[in-house]
Each structure stands twice: as structure tokens, then as C-alpha cells.
Amino acid sequence: MTTSTTGTAPAVPVVGDPVPDHPVLAALAAVDAALASVRETQPVFMTTRQKKQALLAAHRIRAQFAELQARLLASSSDVAEADGASDVASWLSHHTQCDLRGSKRDLKLAQGLDARYPKVAKAMADGVLSVEHARVIVAVLDALPAVVSLEIRDKAEAELINRSTEFTPDEIRRLGRRILEVVAPEIFEDAEAKKLLEEEQSARKRMRLFFKNTGDGTTRLTGLLPTSEAERLKTYLHAYTSPRHANGEYGEADTIPYSRKLAGAFCALLEHLDPHRLPLHGGDATTLMVTITLEDLKTDLAVAGLLGDKDPISASEARRLACTAGIIPVVLGNHSEVLDLGRTDRLYRPAQRKAIRLRDQQCRTEGCRHPAEWCEVHHLKPWSQGGRTDLDDGVLMCPHDHHRIHDPTYDWQILANGQIRFTKKQS
Helix, strand or coil, rough: ECCCCCCCCCCCEECCCCCCHHHHHHHHHHHHHHHHHHCCCCHHCHHHHHHHHHHHHHHHHHHHHHHHHHHHHHCCCCHHHHHCCCHHHHHHHHHCCCCCHHHHHHHHEEEEEEEEHHHHHHHHHHHCCHHHHHHHHHHEEEEEEECCCCHHHHHHHHHHHHCCCCCCCHHHHHHCHHHHHHHCCHHHHHHHHHHHHHHHHHHHHHCCCEECCCCCEEEEEECCCCHHHHHHHHHHHCCCCCCCCCCCCCCHHHHCHHHHHHHHHHHHHCCCCCCHHHHEECCCEECEEEEEEEEHHHCCCCCEECCCCCCCCCHHHHHHHHHHHEEEEEEEECCCCEEEEECCCCCCHHHHHHHHHHCCCCCCCCCCCEHHCCCEEECCHHHHCCCCHHHEEEECCHHHHHHHHCCCCEEECCCCCEEEEECCCCC
16 A cells, blocks of 8 residues: 655555555554545644644644554564564664664664553553653663662653653653652662762763864864763853843843853853963973964954964954963064063953952943953053053953954944943944
């Protein structure tokens, strides 16, 4: 039996036999025929009440179909064996061109439902438990300590199914971490302590961090960190993202997507690390050395090289980093001789930064209210032009505005009240 060829989609065989000879095949054929009958029907003409009914019914039927598919997968190892496939997930992926990882995930769920969790399977078959909820519940139950009895596992399974009518899959995942506290409080504390220790040990073994240069001026970071360390990093980054405004006023920085703010906060965190507190590397604290000619340092459209096999940066970025970051600008003459290897007092001392924070209180940019503790000290007369590291030449700027004052596409001026106003240059 094949599907109708009405419409643009090609006919897709449901089964090979022309006449369904099993109730499951007959049910699939009936579903296929019913869907084909409404393929050209536009839901846009349905009433609001009808759309509500249809959406809920489709959600329920999807769960029922997923349970039927799981039953088929769990009982079809002979299909893979007949065609020499490693398992039925691989067989299905080959014959349908679907994602192998998705098929493997479906097979894992099917095996869990078939062998261990009949209550979850029944709830799916009844259309009251979505496949997303089922995946989470199976994962939660599989993660229970081995010492948990079958009776307690059954209670946990029933409780999680009941909670799924009130909570999303992500919420069920979080609730599942403490399910023993609900169904078996007498063993919860010991089991939780053991589980946390095992998770922490496993996280340390599995943690990874990768850097991939995309070739367009960005590097993609991917990794896996222990949750405790990731939470610590998030706390540090939140200190740079300026999440609150004491007086309720907002500025341009508040229109930036939060993911971009976090990325900027990560960069700011790296720039403010004290190089003298880092481990010695090659006999010296980890330092970034930037080489650039004196003339290029004074212009906007110039390139600064990084020592070693690293991508170059712009002159404006080198000037900005010279304000606060732990870098050594190596200024070269016409014949690449070293004219200046940094300056002894290039960076403001802690006492100077405290005095400037006490004086300015907040970012000096017009309309910006970010407090002093979130700000950096900027040289009004750039270090590259002979600026001095003294109190009169230093102003507080939040990381967003500090980047902007070094951005060659902006002009800026100091107003009579001491605030800094930015204007976008005309292109």
C-alpha cells in the first residue's frame, strides 16, 4: 500500500504488502489515508475553537504514534539481522536517510520503555505523556542509584508521570534530581550525596575545551565544564553585564542581545586578569606581546601583529588594550628596531583607580549609569600619543563604552559637565 500522490510530496510506501495483513499495518494504512484526505485542506479557514481542538489532538496523537514506533523498534532486531545492519536504528537511518543519532536516541527510548518502564509507555499510548517528557523520565529513572529498589523505582515512575501534566520536560529534569526526596525520603540524603560525588568525579574526567579559528576574525569556543565551575563563570560574567540599573534608566547597551553581552563580559574578564598572579610560562608571567610601528599605532586603519603564530589585530584594538589589559606593546621604528617596550606606568595603580572611582562614581558617558565597580579607567589622551597615567587624564567607562571610544567609526567630545558624548561618523 502506498500513500496518495496528491500534492507535491513524492509517494512514500508505508509497507511493502499491497494488503495490510496485521492490525498494526492496518492502523498505519488508515492513518496514512486519513492524512492524505486532508493534505490540501488549509487550517487557516478553521475557527479558533477548531484550531485549539486540532492542536491538542495532534499533540496527543503524536505521543501515541511515538509509543507505537517505540514498540516497533523494540521488537525489530530481526529486521537489522536480516539485512546485516548493526541495529534497527542503523537500518532505519539507511532506508529513510534520517539522522542516525536521532534514530539511536529513539531506539534507546524504545528499549527503556519495553524493558523497564511500562507505565511511561502506557501514558504515551494514552496520549497524556509527550515523547519529550518520556525521554526525560527514562533518563531520570536510569540515573537512580543501583541500590534503589524496584518498588521505589515504580513509585518514582508514577510520580514523574503525574507531575508531567503540570511541568515542562526541563522542569521534570530538575525535579527528577530530587525525586527520591518525594518517594523515599529515608534514603534520599545518602543517595544524593553519593550521586553528587559520582557526578563531580565524572564531570572532572569528561570536561573539555576546544578552540576553532573560523578565519573571519572570530574563534568558536565549545566545551564541557563541571556545573559548579560553569556557575562560577556565569557569576563572574554577570558582574560585567550590568544587569541592573539603580535609577531605572536604560541606555544603548541595554538593546544588545544578552548572549552578546556575555561574550563581551568574557572578553572583559580575560582583559582584567592580573598577569602577575598567573602561572609562570617560559620564565615569565603569561603575557601577550603586540608589535606595531609608531606611525601605525597613531592611525585607525593599521594592523598590529601578535608574537607567535596568531592572527593580527587592528591598531584601534591595540590602543584599547593598552588602557587596561596585561599586554606589552612593542613599538617598532622604520627598521623594526624596538623604540618602546611598554611603559613603566602605562597602567593605573590600584590607589589611582580607587581615587578615580571615588571621583566619577559611574561611567562618564552621557546617559550611562553603570556604577564604578563595573567600569574601567580610560586614558583621555591615548597612551599611544604620549598620554600620562595620572588622575586628570583618567575617566571611568563601562566596557561597552570603552570599546566604543576606541572604535574609529565614532567621534566623541567632552561636554561642559565632564560627560562624554558619542556621535556616529557619517559614512
